[in-house]
Amino acid sequence: MTAAPFRFVLCADDYALSPAVSRGIREALAAGRLSATSVMTTQAGWANEAAALKHVATQADVGLHFNLTLGAPLGPMPGLAPEGRLPGISALMAAARAGKIAPAEIGAELGRQLDAFEAHWSRPPDFVDGHQHVQILPGVTAPFLAELSRRGLAGKLWLRDSGDRPLRAVTRGVELKKALGVAFLGRAFAAQARAAGFAVNDGFSGFSSFDASCDYAVDFARYLKAPGARHLVMCHPGHVDAELARLDPVTSSRERELAFLMSEDFTATLGRAHARLGRFADFGA
Secondary structure, three states, rough: OOOEEEEEEEEEEEEOOOOHHHHHHHHHHHHHOOOOOOOOOOOHHHHHHHHOOOOOOOOOOEEEOOOOOHHHHHHOOOOOOOOOOOOOOOHHHHHHHHHOOHHHHHHHHHHHHHHHHHHHHHOOOEEEEEHHHHOOOOOOOHHHHHHHHHHHOOOEEEOOOOOOHHHHHHHHHHHHHHHHHHHHOOHHHHHHHOOOOEEEEEOOOOOOOOOOOOHHHHHHHOOOOHHHEEEEEOOOOOOOOHHHHHHOOOOOOHHHHHHOOHHHHHHHHHHHHHHHOOHHHHHOO
């Protein structure tokens, strides 16, 4: 049976993480190989990277990659980051499970990151997601939605639901433990977001082992299986530099992803899946 044609959003996470990562994402955007990217405004280079992004993102959605796990927050967070450094994802999840996340701190930091986005982009983001899927965590979701609502953004931007239906994840069979774990953690997120007036994707894939020895082309083809009605695929392309190596363990696999996106194999993979890149606006309200 021939697969039905569909559109999906392909989003490169981590723009502004480092100069080399940003350069790689811009290359893919300029070549029409991405339809979205999400920005880390906590990074010192965001101001310069924003100016460069404006030249290549005219046909793509640009969103905020809300960060609670890497580097320093943009303002004081005495509970979560008492020494001025954000916790790793394991520590954040432990705090969430223990009910030790202060909602006011989350809302205030999200506000600062949104302000930093708008200061250099001159408008609100098209969507908001989370670095390491922090937006779906208990203790984070409620203040996250409350701050977005307080700023009058309900109905004006999309939010990433990082979970998907278990059967879809099983059908794809890529990093199944991660996919199912995130789906379980965020099982209430979509309903909460919609109740607050926000649109969310239906269908999510892109989980990776970040192992540079793996065949990313094979994984990517699987990401397009069992797509949801508003399917979103995350990716992490980029080049490697010293700043990236200092900040993040995900390095050489980014170059593998970028090489695939820029290749003829990428377009052939889309053709075999009857898939086309789309933007959030293509999904309707």
